[in-house]
Amino acid sequence: MKTRRNFIKLSALGSVGLVANSALANNNDLNDESFKNQKKIAKPIVISTWDHGMAANEAAWKILANKGLALDAVEAGVRVTESDPNNSSVGLGGLPDRDGFVTLDACIMDQHNNCGAVAFLQDIENPISVARKVMEDTNHVMMVGEGAQQFALKKGFKKVNLLTNESKKNWEKWKENSKYQPQINSENHDTIGMLALDEKGNLSGACTTSGMAYKLHGRVGDSPIIGAGLFVDNEVGAACATGVGEAVIRISGSAIVVELMRNGMSPEDACKEAVKRVIKKHKNIENLQVGFIALNKYGETGGYSVYSGFNYASHTHDHNKMIDAKFYREE
Ligand code: ASP
Numbered sequence: 001m002k003t004r005r006n007f008i009k010l011s012a013l014g015s016v017g018l019v020a021n022s023a024l025a026n027n028n029d030l031n032d033e034s035f036k037n038q039k040k041i042a043k044p045i046v047i048s049t050w051d052h053g054m055a056a057n058e059a060a061w062k063i064l065a066n067k068g069l070a071l072d073a074v075e076a077g078v079r080v081t082e083s084d085p086n087n088s089s090v091g092l093g094g095l096p097d098r099d100g101f102v103t104l105d106a107c108i109m110d111q112h113n114n115c116g117a118v119a120f121l122q123d124i125e126n127p128i129s130v131a132r133k134v135m136e137d138t139n140h141v142m143m144v145g146e147g148a149q150q151f152a153l154k155k156g157f158k159k160v161n162l163l164t165n166e167s168k169k170n171w172e173k174w175k176e177n178s179k180y181q182p183q184i185n186s187e188n189h190d191t192i193g194m195l196a197l198d199e200k201g202n203l204s205g206a207c208t209t210s211g212m213a214y215k216l217h218g219r220v221g222d223s224p225i226i227g228a229g230l231f232v233d234n235e236v237g238a239a240c241a242t243g244v245g246e247a248v249i250r251i252s253g254s255a256i257v258v259e260l261m262r263n264g265m266s267p268e269d270a271c272k273e274a275v276k277r278v279i280k281k282h283k284n285i286e287n288l289q290v291g292f293i294a295l296n297k298y299g300e301t302g303g304y305s306v307y308s309g310f311n312y313a314s315h316t317h318d319h320n321k322m323i324d325a326k327f328y329r330e331e
Contacts, residue, residue, distance in 0.1 A: 042299030043201060045316045046073060048194035049242045049293060052087055053313030054322065056080045056192055061315045070196040070204035071110045075128055078106075078206045081192040082126050085164050089190040092125050093164040094210025096171050098178065099217045102162040105224035106131045106208035107142075111234035117142040117224040123159045124152045128208045131224070141226065162210075174214055191223050193230060193240025195295040203295065205230045205238045212245065221245025227255035236262045237296035239271070243289040243305070251277045257294050267294035268302025268326065275304045275328055291325055307331045 044064035046057050060077030064070070082091030089095065096102045106127035107117035116135025118127050119142065130152045134143050143151055153159070163171075191209035198204075207230040209223040222228035222245035229245070231254035232238040239257035241248040248254075253274050260270035271292040278290050291305035293312045303312050303325030310325045 039298055041197075041201060041297070042316060043197045044070075044073075044199050045295065045299045045301070045314070046077065046194065046196040047293055047295055047301050047312055047314045048077065049192055049240065049291065049310075049312050050190050051311065051313070051322065052081045052084070052090070052190075052192055053194070054320075055084070056194060057313045057315040057320070060194065060196055061320075064196060064198055065317075067199040070198040070202050071108070071132075073196045073198065074194045074204050074206035075108060075132055077194045077196075078128050078192050078208050079126050082106075082128060082208055085166075088167055088170070088210075089213070090192050090209055091127070092160065092162050093167055094162060095167050095213035096163055097211075097217045097219065098214045100163065100168075100171055101217060102167070102210055103217075104162070104208070104210055105220055105229075106206070107224045107226055107230050108132050108135060108204070108206045109226060109230055109232040109238075110135070110204045111202035111232070113233070115141055115226045115232075117226060118148045118152075119144040119220040119224040120218065121145070121148045121152070123162060124149060124157050125160045125162065126157070128206050130155070130157060131206075131208075142224065144220070171214070178214075191229070191242045193223075193242055193293065195232075195238040195240060195293065197295060197297070197299050201297065203232050203234050203238045203297070205232045205240055207240050222248035222253065225249060227252050229254060231255045231258045233258050233262070235297070237267065237294055239267075239274075239292055239294040242291050242310070247278050247282060247288055247290050250281055253278070253290070253292060257292050261294060261296050266302060267296050267300055268304060270294055271302050271304035272326070275306055278306060279328060285329075293325070304328075 046060040056077040060073035063073040085093035104127040109115040116131040193207040228249045239254040241253045257270045291310035293303040308327045
């Protein structure tokens with residue numbers, strides 16, 4: 001478990017663009033008078049939660065480095081994690097609910113505030129791509145369960161058995177005691193949330209998970225909920241969450257992080273403030289791991305978690321590495 005305390009603060013990197021320093025909220029207007037006070041933008045950049053973010057970022061980077069869209073990058077990136085049978089917290093190979101069903105939650109959001117989400121979706125390997133179809137091909141934002149599956153099949157997705165032998169074995173072992181116990185930084189949860197800023201300076205994000213392992217059948221967490229698991233505002237920045245989803249939903253976690261950045265906080269400070277809010281609103285934070293990552297329009301990033309051990313992957317022209325998030329309490 002990683003416990004390194006030193007947070008590696010990212011400053012402007014690989015800059016290819018400039019925006020006004022004054023107000024993030026105005027940075028769409030490049031003719032603004034306040035544009036005198038310029039600040040470099042580090043772009044493109046992609047960040048994503050946990051170790052599995054490294055492989056996912058690679059796929060996203062191929063698109064970003066070729067001047068592709070942030071939206072395409074985040075979709076392609078998290079699909080890698082969804083399709084990895086060895087990852088037990090996302091997509092194929094995800095740990096099931098207490099009744100043995102792998103149920104998936106995902107959402108995606110672009111630079112125009114378009115968004116799409118699926119929840120409680122079964123037997124479809126890449127829920128993020130279904131979420132994108134909801135966003136692009138319907139008037140809705142969120143589809144769940146059987147309806148979402150029917151929609152996916154109509155759109156050409158294929159049914160896949162997501163419960164791998166390994167996950168089935170783990171579930172059968174769990175059934176011996178049947179104790180529902182989220183564990184800090186364990187692979188019985190660990191969503192991938194990904195945020196990207198593309199060459200044009202546009203932001204998008206994606207978030208996908210099989211949710212808390214051995215959850216109640218029908219439980220949906222924060223990950224497919226816009227504003228909780230993910231939020232993007234192209235004028236300001238983007239944020240996503242991982243950890244105990246119920247705690248994230250209670251404070252509208254990712255939307256809060258973006259609003260705090262709008263009011264002038266750095267990505268790291270905004271994540272820290274959201275974590276403080278989680279702590280304040282929960283009497284018992286025993287085993288309550290929650291982590292946020294954020295990316296602003298300048299390409300600056302930050303992360304913060306309740307407990308140590310949370311990290312995120314970051315890929316730019318200058319680096320490709322894991323960064324340990326700062327935290328409130330040692331695990
Ligand atoms: N946030 C996810 C959920 O509650 C799980 C996680 O990220 O660890 O479903």
